Amino acid sequence: MNKRLMYVIIGIVVVLILGVGGYFALNGNSANNSSSGSNSNGNNNNPVPAGTVVISQETFKPGTITVNKGETVTWQNNDSIDHTVVADDGSFDLGTIAGGAKVQRTFDTVGTFKYHCSIHTFMKGMVIVK
Ligand SMILES: [Cu+2]
Known part of the structure; x- marks a missing residue:
């Protein structure tokens, strides 16, 4: 009886660990995807060429x-x-950038x-x- 209960508890703990681990893994992946997506423009539907920041x-x-290193940012x-x-x-x-x-x-x-306006x-x- 006790042994069976122990196995059930172990089973629940394993499922919980896998569930929580999976949750964090998914979160980590989505965070990575969104940050790398904004960094390398080519991966997104973003029409802005690499190396350009639009204001x-x-x-x-x-x-x-x-x-x-050695690349130019516009x-x-x-x-x-x-x-x-x-x-x-x-x-x-970089001084004042007029409209356009x-x-x-x-x-x-x-x-x-890091930079600012x-x-x-x-x-x-x-x-x-x-
Ligand atoms: Cu400004």
Whole structure:
């Protein structure tokens, strides 16, 4: 009797562990997919070419872009107002980008570069250089 009960409990525990593990595995996968999807534009329906951040409705899109060392990132301002691209740590400042204009910067150093718009400080983005 007791043995049978033990097996039942073990069975329930195993099912619970598998269930919880599967849940986290699924979550991890979906999180990875969404982040890598926004990084490598080619995988999505996103028409923006790799290496381009579109500024639209006071938002950097994609918010995080990944490029290889030595590649150039273009910021295309599709808003009608000025924006800027300034590194949070002050390592670069691409100046004012008028509505419809674009700026570029080549990243020769591996690292993660957070930046923001100095006019609208809530506008934040990140360049990951691999
Ligand atoms: Cu701005």
